[in-house]
Amino acid sequence: MTLGTKLSVDQEYLKSFSEKHQEPAWLKNLRLQALEQAEDLPMPKPDKTKITNWNFTNFAKHTVDNEPLSSLEDLTDEVKALIDVENEDKTLYVQRDQTPAYLSLSQELKDKGVIFTDILTAAREHSDLVEKYFMKDGVKVDEHKLTALHAALVNGGAFLYVPKNVQVETPVQAVYVHESNDTALFNHVLIVAEDHSSVTYVENYISTVNPKDAVFNIISEVITGDNASVTYGAVDNLSSGVTTYVNRRGAARGRDSKIEWALGLMNDGDTISENTTNLYGDGTYGDTKTVVVGRGEQTENFTTQIIHFGKASEGYILKHGVMKDSASSIFNGIGKIEHGASKANAEQESRVLMLSEKARGDANPILLIDEDDVTAGHAASVGRVDPIQLYYLMSRGIPKEEAERLVIYGFLAPVVNELPIEGVKKQLVSVIERKVK
DSSP, rough: OOSSSOOOOOOOHHHHHHHHHHOOOHHHHHHHHHHHHHHSOOOOOOOOOOOSSSOSSSSSSSSOOOOOOOOGGGOHHHHHHTSSSTTTTTEEEEEEEEEEEEEEEOOHHTTTTTEEEEHHHHHHHTHHHHHTTTTSSOOTTTSSSSHHHHHHHEEEEEEEEEEEEEEEEEEEEEEHHHHHHHSSEEEEEEEEOOOTOOEEEEEOOOOOOSSSSSSEEEEEEEETTTEEEEEEEEEEETTEEEEEEEEEEEEOOOOTTEEEEEEEEOOOSOOEEEEEEEOSSSTOOEEEEEEEEETTTEEEEEEEEEESSSSTOOOEEEEEEEOTTTOOOEEEEEEEOTTTTTTOEEEEEEEEEEOOOOOOOEEEEEEOOOOOSEEEHHHHHEOOOOOOHHHHHHHHOHHHHHHHHHHHHHHHHHHHTOOOOOOHHHHHHHHHHHHHH
């Protein structure tokens, strides 16, 4: 199979890539089977967004080699601003394109059995554990062409494992730095929280270059046991030349387990974003808060789903987006209550603010309910900046541009203020300020 015109990615290439990284047999075989499946599987069909002409497969290089960091001081100022450089006790992974460049995990967490490392090292050193969860409970290999290509071509990412009864008090952070114009990133993040454990994970995707036509295919999987809790924060800030498919999925397997998402989706390029939380266990809880700012000529599609299987499960979706210039977006919010999920509660709110005549936003709240004894609700709105608000601010001597910025901050604040992770909140505010100038 050939993906793109510049690089032939076939079975032989994958065999040699797998052997170079000393991967276990199961991962090598999974790659080869996935590549074969990708030939026949269809592309995903995001609602109301045509992606037939988007580039998800044509890239110059599958990997590039970067140097590990001798010190965090070697990072650019823009990347350093995302990290508490002075904190010597931080748990941090930095990846430069595909290269694991820096890893710090406290001895205390190691002693408690916490595993935090890059995904390919994890596959070698914790093979049975990774195999047990990799594309099993979360995203399946054969869902469509992009999930199969992802499984075949995984070349970066992280593995975070928290054993039973371990509470990780300080956030675990990963920073994925896009530095090369030529490469594609197939990043996989796998987080497993066993019974009665808890962890907060924060990741940043940031471009320091602006290629003409780069491909990013990102999948994250979160699995929780009984009474386990994972809070997952992310700020995506990839440049306009990057076409992104990102799929973040949670599987709340255990009774009374909890998965919370705090997502700042700030990419400047065309983006398909899926975020699904499956509430399998009774008493499980899912909460997704999303902030989006679109600008330029980008097209974006955001689908957020919480699917209830367990009794007395609770799911909350809150999304606010701002569209500038000629940007267009689709916001799909889906709350689904399966038969048998009695006493479940599904709530959602999606709001889009359009700042210019050419900007477009579409909010589609969807409730699918197959059980009687449940509660559910939704709210959605799409509109432009209220001229009365602007007039009021300008009548107080505030220039029009500044007045518009204040309106935007006011619109996004209900979501930003609710984000459970202070670091994500600060990073997000900084990116928003830059994007709405």
